Amino acid sequence: MLKPITIQADQRGLLFHKGSYVKRLLPGTYRYFSWSQHTVAVLNITKPFSVESKDLQLFLQDEELLRELDVVRVQDHEIVVHYEDGQFAQVLKPGVYAYWNLLKKHTFVHTDIRQPELPAGIDRSIIAKLTPYVQCCEIASHELGFLFYDHSLQRELAPGKYYFWKGPVSVLTKTVDLRQQQMDLIGQEIMTEDKVTLRLNFVCQYKIVNPQRVLELKAYDEQIHIQLQLLLREYVGTLKLDELLKQKEDVASFILSRIQEKEDAFGVRFLGAGVKDVILPGEMKDILNTVLLAEKKAQANLLTRREETASTRSLLNTAKLMDENQTLFRLKELEFLEKICDKIGSISVTGGGDLLERLSSLISVNK
Structure with a gap:
C-alpha cells in the first residue's frame, strides 16, 4: 500500500x-x-x-x-x-x-565581544532591542570620561553616549566634573592663641584642570578638605580672638595662597576662598555683648558731656556780651517778653506809664 x-x-x-x-x-x-x-x-x-x-x-x-x-x-x-x-x-x-x-x-x-565597544556596523536604531546584551554609558557636556577594561585605563571619552557588549571583559567608565565647584567647611572647631574655642564656616572654590591626576588620587575632594582644615588651624591658632575678628579677610588670603601651592598635586586650580561665619560660644557672646554695651554707653556719656560743655560755654559767652552791651541786654529782655506774651491769654496793667516799662519793671521785681 x-x-x-x-x-x-x-x-x-x-x-x-x-x-x-x-x-x-x-x-x-x-x-x-x-x-x-x-x-x-x-x-x-x-x-x-x-x-x-x-x-x-x-x-x-x-x-x-x-x-x-x-x-x-x-x-x-x-x-x-x-x-x-x-x-x-x-x-x-x-x-x-x-x-x-x-x-x-x-x-x-x-x-x-572581547572588544567590548559596539562596532560601527551595528545601527544605533536597534540598540533598544539589544538591551539584554548591551550596557550604555553617557558622558555629560560638562564632564570628561575615562574608559577602563578590566580596570585598565584605555582612553578618554568626550561627551556623548557609548555602548558596550556585556561580555567577558569588565567595562567601567569614570567621569570627572569640569565645572567650577565649591567646598564648604562647616562648623570647624578651632582654638585661638588666647585659648578661645570657636567655630568657623569656610568656603573654597576650585576647578579641575588635570582630570587624570584627579583619578589617580583616592577621594581627592576629601584630601582637599583635610588640607584646608590643617591650614585653618595653622593660621587661626596664631591669632588672638580680637585679632581674628579684625582680620577675617586676611585668613582667606593666607589659606588661598597656601593651598594654591598644592594645585599640581591635586590637579585643580583654586579660584577663591573666604570666611563665611565666625561662631562664638554662648558665654563668649555674652561677654562681648557686655563689653560692646559698656563701650557704647561710655561713648554716649562722652557725647553728652561734650554737648553740656558746649551749651554752658555758649551761655557764658552770651552773658558776657549782655554785661558789656546794655542794648543787647534790652533786646534779650524783649525777646523773653515776647515769649511770655505768647503763653499768656491776657495781661492787666494798672497805673500810668509806658506799657513796655511797666512789664520790664515786673520782670525786674521778680529778679
Whole structure:
C-alpha cells in the first residue's frame, strides 16, 4: 500500500530511511510503501532550518541542501546580529544555525565581544532591542570620561553616549566634573592663641584642570578638605580672638595662597576662598555683648558731656556780651517778653506809664 506525501511550494522535505537522512525533497507529491520504513520531515522554508531530535551537522554533508541554506557559526567569544531582508531579526548566541535562503535574504554581523565597544556596523536604531546584551554609558557636556577594561585605563571619552557588549571583559567608565565647584567647611572647631574655642564656616572654590591626576588620587575632594582644615588651624591658632575678628579677610588670603601651592598635586586650580561665619560660644557672646554695651554707653556719656560743655560755654559767652552791651541786654529782655506774651491769654496793667516799662519793671521785681 502506497502512502502519498505532498510538499508545497514554500516547503522542503527531508527523506529518512530507518531514521537515517537520505536526501532533500523538492515541492511535489511522493509515494512510499507503508512497509518501506521511509519517513519524510516537511519544513517551512520561511522558518529557521530545524529538525526535532536531529543534530544540524547531520544535514550539512548534503551539498544540494547546503545550496539552499545559509549556515552561520557563532563562536564562544562572538555575538551575531541576524537581519532578514535588511531588518533586524534576532541576536544569535554561540552555536550553529541554518536558514533557508529561498524566500528571504539573510545577513549576519559578527562582533567579537572581547572588544567590548559596539562596532560601527551595528545601527544605533536597534540598540533598544539589544538591551539584554548591551550596557550604555553617557558622558555629560560638562564632564570628561575615562574608559577602563578590566580596570585598565584605555582612553578618554568626550561627551556623548557609548555602548558596550556585556561580555567577558569588565567595562567601567569614570567621569570627572569640569565645572567650577565649591567646598564648604562647616562648623570647624578651632582654638585661638588666647585659648578661645570657636567655630568657623569656610568656603573654597576650585576647578579641575588635570582630570587624570584627579583619578589617580583616592577621594581627592576629601584630601582637599583635610588640607584646608590643617591650614585653618595653622593660621587661626596664631591669632588672638580680637585679632581674628579684625582680620577675617586676611585668613582667606593666607589659606588661598597656601593651598594654591598644592594645585599640581591635586590637579585643580583654586579660584577663591573666604570666611563665611565666625561662631562664638554662648558665654563668649555674652561677654562681648557686655563689653560692646559698656563701650557704647561710655561713648554716649562722652557725647553728652561734650554737648553740656558746649551749651554752658555758649551761655557764658552770651552773658558776657549782655554785661558789656546794655542794648543787647534790652533786646534779650524783649525777646523773653515776647515769649511770655505768647503763653499768656491776657495781661492787666494798672497805673500810668509806658506799657513796655511797666512789664520790664515786673520782670525786674521778680529778679
